[in-house]
Amino acid sequence: MILVVDFGAQYSRLIARRVRECKVYSxxxxxxxxxxxxxxxxxxxxxxxxxxASVYVDNAPACDPRIFELGIPILGICYGMQFMxxxxxxxxxxxxxxxxxxxxxxxxxxxxxxKALPPEQTVWMSHRDSVVEVPVGFRKTASSACTKVAxxxxxxxxxxxxxxxxxxxxxxxxxxxxKNFLYEGCGCLPTWTxxxxxxxxxxxxxxxxxxxxxxxxxxxxxxxxxxALLVHKAIGDKxxxxxxxxxxxRKEEAGQVxxxxxxxxxxxxxxxxxxxxxxxxxxxxxxxxxxxxxIGHEFIRVFEEVASEMxxxxxxxxxxxxxxxxxxxxxxxxxxxxxxxxxxxxxDMQFKLIEPLRLLFKDEVRxxxxxxxxxxxxxxxxxxxxxxxxxRIIGEVTADRLELLREADxxxxxxxxxxxxxxxxxxxxxxLPAEIKSVGVMGDARTYGSxxxxxxxxxxxxxxxxxxxxxYDVLAxxxxxxxxxxxxxxxxxxxxxxxxxxxxxxx
Ligand code: XMP
Numbered sequence: 242m243i244l245v246v247d248f249g250a251q252y253s254r255l256i257a258r259r260v261r262e263c264k265v266y267s268x269x270x271x272x273x274x275x276x277x278x279x280x281x282x283x284x285x286x287x288x289x290x291x292x293x294a295s296v297y298v299d300n301a302p303a304c305d306p307r308i309f310e311l312g313i314p315i316l317g318i319c320y321g322m323q324f325m326x327x328x329x330x331x332x333x334x335x336x337x338x339x340x341x342x343x344x345x346x347x348x349x350x351x352x353x354x355x356k357a358l359p360p361e362q363t364v365w366m367s368h369r370d371s372v373v374e375v376p377v378g379f380r381k382t383a384s385s386a387c388t389k390v391a392x393x394x395x396x397x398x399x400x401x402x403x404x405x406x407x408x409x410x411x412x413x414x415x416x417x418x419x420k421n422f423l424y425e426g427c428g429c430l431p432t433w434t435x436x437x438x439x440x441x442x443x444x445x446x447x448x449x450x451x452x453x454x455x456x457x458x459x460x461x462x463x464x465x466x467x468x469a470l471l472v473h474k475a476i477g478d479k480x481x482x483x484x485x486x487x488x489x490x491r492k493e494e495a496g497q498v499x500x501x502x503x504x505x506x507x508x509x510x511x512x513x514x515x516x517x518x519x520x521x522x523x524x525x526x527x528x529x530x531x532x533x534x535x536i537g538h539e540f541i542r543v544f545e546e547v548a549s550e551m552x553x554x555x556x557x558x559x560x561x562x563x564x565x566x567x568x569x570x571x572x573x574x575x576x577x578x579x580x581x582x583x584x585x586x587x588x589d590m591q592f593k594l595i596e597p598l599r600l601l602f603k604d605e606v607r608x609x610x611x612x613x614x615x616x617x618x619x620x621x622x623x624x625x626x627x628x629x630x631x632x633r634i635i636g637e638v639t640a641d642r643l644e645l646l647r648e649a650d651x652x653x654x655x656x657x658x659x660x661x662x663x664x665x666x667x668x669x670x671x672x673l674p675a676e677i678k679s680v681g682v683m684g685d686a687r688t689y690g691s692x693x694x695x696x697x698x699x700x701x702x703x704x705x706x707x708x709x710x711x712x713y714d715v716l717a718x719x720x721x722x723x724x725x726x727x728x729x730x731x732x733x734x735x736x737x738x739x740x741x742x743x744x745x746x747x748x
Contacts, residue, residue: 243267243423244284246274248292248302248320254564254702255408256288256318258602259416264431265423268600269567276305286314286427289321291406295335295370296320296327303328314399314426316354322402323370326393329400332374338387340366343411346391352382353396354403354421364391364405364412371404399426435612438605439471442597446475449595450556456548457558458540459484459510460627461498464560464598466619467610471597472558473508474613480558481509483547485540488516488643489629492651505616515543523631523638529748532638533579536628541590548591557592561599562606564702603702623668624703632748636675646673648727649693653719657697660715667706669697671723672736672747681731690731693723698745706740 243260247253247269260267267288270279279287287308294301306328309315317325323333344366348355372390375381379400383392394401401422407415423429450472457469459482473480482502486495499512522535548554598606603624610620630646631638649671657669672694681688695716700706720733736743 242282242284243286243288243427243429244279244282245269245288245290246272246304246308246321248272248290248304248324249294250290250292250318250320252406252408253290254567254704256290258604259408259419260288260423261433261602261605263416263420263423264433265429266433272302272304274304276307276311279308280311284313285429286316286423288422289315289317289324291319291321291367294320296323296333297370309398309400312399314422315401316422316426317400317402318408319368319404319406322393322404323372325400325402326372326374326376326379326390329376329379331372331376331379331393333370334373335369336371336373336387338371339369340385340387342366344385344387344405346383346385346388346405348392349382352392352394353425354392354394354401354418355382356421356425358414358417362412362414364407364415365409366391366405368404372402401426435605435608438601438609439474439612442471442609443475446472446595446597450476450479452479453556454479454481454552454554455556455558455595456480456544456551456554457482458544459498459502460560460625461490461494461501461619462560462622462625463610463615463620464562464603464606465558466502466615467606467613468558468560468597469508470506470613470615471609472595473506478509481511481547481551481554483511483513483544485513485515485543487519487536487540487629488640489519489536489631489638491625491630491654492647501616501619505614511547513543513547515539518543520638520640525637527637529632530579532631532748533628536631537579540627541592545591555591555593556595558595558597560606561594561596563598563600563602564704566599621664623663623666623670626746632746633670633672634675635673635747642673642675645691645727645729646671646693649673649723649730652722652726653695656715656719656722660712662709662711662715665699666709667698667700667703668745669695669709672696674747679732683731688731691729692732692734693727693730694734694736694747695719696736696745696747698740700740700745703745704740706745708735708737708739711735 245257257267257269343363346364348360371388375393379393379395381390382394385391392403407418459465469482607620634642653671657663677692697709698706723733
């Protein structure tokens, strides 16, 4: 295992993902984690991430410098390298020569980190400060026109620093450099694969669940489906899946989920139809946070009822992913939204949680899903929020508005699929800003109708996102069809906001 020490970098997560892509398990810890915790986790190597600060400013993020005496190989990236140099007696300076973007560097191929790489490389730089004097015991192993020390190493102590970012795609040899550090520097083996993830998860579930019955909320998305299959692999028929139709699903979704699941798997499945119950609770509610809380609470109440009708089930499976875990664990993130599978859980909930995906990123969940034989329509389904269309109707949720949004959303999905874009896009959907009415003209008559907004975003893990530059002809087809086929709509707009400052869902 490799620990990525997070100094507040944009890229810490990406570093952890890249290490995992090298088939070595990695986790992120905050820079101020106590050294005892690092030692207790027994990592085979540490990677110090970049960060926005300069080592010389007051309160610059610093980890315990005794990490350099642990005998564990360490790779410092950007700020991480500067921190290493500073802590070990080297010199950092603000040379006035910033480097941003792709930069040519000369590497010393005799270095462990650059073993077997051509000496001239293009790398991605993003820094103002530079190491100008390496610490005693180190030697310089790369340089660029502006940066005298673009890389340094002390192989005897297993300490390496690079000023550039190997984790981004703009550093073509980045993965080779990481592999050299992991395999040659730390002695890791590339054994973290979908198969080993499944084995580890199944073993852990067996221990956690023992002989007890377990229920799992199934949403139709890849996360809950993979979580359910892992638990089923571990405890077989002791698992019952519960699919709650809260009436906030997309067109024909409830039937599709049930069919797919029954067709492909022999897992106990209960389908609860609770449409009226949720709509009643949502009557008159406009505030997004209230909607989310109501739906989250109601969900758990439904599960509790199912559980008590069974044989007093105490364990509930959830598809929480690693990004959710690090967000709550390492940062004082402001609460933006109450996610229904995280913050929307009532405090008096009766269940203990089993979260078999809490160490995985979305792409790893998909790989595990494929390994487990999940059909493509589930593995590659775009994410859909737990509170469903309720957070895509801006204003009160009513049966009529749901019907209208469902039809519009279905057209978006159909056209995106027809254009062959569905898999490449993180999410694409329709939003109904229900309080907006505007004037139009149809067949020589005035209309006063609803607006539909189209949202399509690209993203790696939903933390940041950009709006997709959909081809105009696709947008035109979506707009024409919605206006012709969905009664009551006389205007279609395209949402061109990225996250941040917007979020993906409108509520
Ligand atoms: P935002 O809107 O915060 O969404 O940019 C980020 C990602 O999370 C999804 N999302 C949710 N997923 N329960 C979920 O399971 C929720 O309450 C929830 N709210 C948002 C959203 O679709 C996007 O993929």
